[in-house]
Amino acid sequence: MPSGACDAHVHVFGPRVIFPFAENRPFTPADAPKEKLFALHAMLGIGHCVIVQSTCHGFDNRVVADAIAAKKGDYCGVALVPATVEDAELRRLDALGFCGVRFNFMKHLGKGAGIEAAIDLGARLAKLGWHLQVHFDASLIEELAPWLKRSAVPVVIDHMGRVDASLGLEQPAFRRLLDLMRDPRFWVKVSGSERISREAAPWEDAIPFARTLVSEFGERTLWGSDWPHPNLAAVPDDGVLVDLLSEIAPSETQRRALLVENPKRFYRFPRKLKP
Template structure:
């Protein structure tokens, strides 16, 4: 049965790639998409699925050149927000410019396949500079490395969003140390988590029954600090590319009542990404 989403539902994690003729991929990028995934395709998908709001996350294939994400926001001002990739020495004037364009956070990758990691102390120093804007840190990390980073992340003066259920291994169960470490982080009110990426952490494949349990626990225990996104167009995906409608329908399995879905899809992203405020 197709799930009907609440009004103003948000896809809080997706990307745009290219077109490369207008937005070339970064020289030395750790990966280059086989096909472009332009903003028009994203708009069409979100509209079809009933997702009127969206957060576009700058991808490492475009590096620190955030123009491709900025362009996607400009065509749907107010309803689309962005997460940037930035060097930690970025100028304050550039942060202000990106804020006016609709950006609300900066992402750091701590995954081995995405290249060199930014020193965590530099990340925390940047967090101090973005805090006045109401921005947050978004952390995409290998679960073991994320545990190592936890003491520093707890010093962040801004909210910290953990991507894709912390990239834990669903086959290891909820008592595994990596998931317990994520729960300990979430006990701190400054931490948020994206219950996206069930298709990445599963070992069973669709409909991701092993991964659903983790997402359901996070929604139940931290319902005011969870976010959902479909991760379109699923870069660097090792398994079967998900069915987009199935991902939406599975929201009912992880947020089993209307109040939980309203928080997950509307109220939480509205608060974190400042929807309704002028870009």
Template sequence: MTMSAEYLAFHPNPKKPDLAVPKGAVDAHCHVFGPAATFPFARQRSYTPVDASKEQLRALHDHLGFERAVVVQASCHGTDNAALVDSLESSGGKYRGIAMVKPDVEDAELSRLDAAGVRGSRFNFVKHLGSDAALEALNVLSKRYGALGWHVVIYFDTEKIHELAPVIADLPVPVVIDHMGRVDPALGLDQPGLALLKGLLAARKDIWVKVSGSERLSHEGPPFTDVVPLARHLVESFPDQVLWGTDWPHPNMKTWVPDDGQLVDLLGEIAPDPALLQKLLVDNPMRLYWPEEG
């Protein structure tokens, strides 16, 4: 499979953010892709991205002011976590990871991933990434993760929240919900999907939501300010349960190429209070991904 022309490459020269992120800031959602010559993409995949190496990711973080990151395995690499593990082991402990694994993954493989810095695995329930992750696999694997101190990351289309909310509420480990549950910002703050998302966050303090993905949820395009009311509402309502990440290199984008510096600047509106920004970018991700550092 070759890269489809309908998918855009990442921004070649993002701006230097006007917003200075706090010391120790964490990009809690980003990816590495390939290089395919070294880390081939999965044969069964719904898209083929451009190469986005660990070196390019580190250079981006230096440019934006982020000291740490959480690298999330993307579906284009399937359950081969080699590129992810390589990025973690090369980071000197500054990167943590979220893997994708098979339902019957062996304990030895989970231990290997844990030693490399993986702290959970991701389950996709979104149309553009192909078939849903099996609910049975989510339930089975989550029961095994408690001993490792892992959590699960769940990515779903907003219409799935009605089906998944009771499942998420009963999971035996912490849960991270990607990209604001893909709630539609155009539907305002009283929509049923957002109410269900907030209900999950209110019921369990170990459920987290990433207020990332503005470029995916926006109807208006750059600078994506139509998503600010939704993201700010979540940050202000659940200040200790929110995370944020660039989502670099922004796979599957078809309409516009996000400028990561511009996305960082948007945080000035999403979390305008410095105390909230500190929690969003430092305190919360450190508590979840580096608890050993206090």
């Protein structure tokens, strides 16, 4: 890993005796506390990270706040909040090191706020310099795209838009994703190869999608491990995911942009702590 590399998509779970799971959670993971995450990053040589609040913890963002506080500006957080969240709560989270809000449009993660509410919230996020992060099934991209284009803040699309790798690069969902990416407000995470693939590791059918995004929009792509890989029957080896980087971003210049320069610019690492 190059110096200053960023893992732009992970989660932390528990320990549940300290950070209980939400009662109405859509799934119950094993504990994956910050100490395990930090150990993984130390082994891989990763210096920065974006921790994304999980639906299993609901709107209680303390587990992420605790983890990013331990890293003193080198890690930041993406929160889950209701669309009706008070501005005071957003300011509180901002002071703790959060910089965005995620909205899920995935059936297995339960029903959340609609896209119109998410876009309305974006107008308030703009005052803080935050962004919207969206996680959706590829089948929804046509429905969501017109709304996302109305966003008042940058939009980060998770896991390459969850396209089905078996359908190829010419599938309508991927072409629509490329269309969105032509708007400079949009960013995409070339994470989740193991989620969009229909093959076993090393998920070779997913590589062309990530490589295309890096090739065409290399200045607005981000990479994340998605540790600890929730809701997967076969948990991937993080070392294998890292090895894919040379396939996703073949040149050293591309890898440095993906891992260092882009996240540093977008997430403003190292982040200044607020009193």
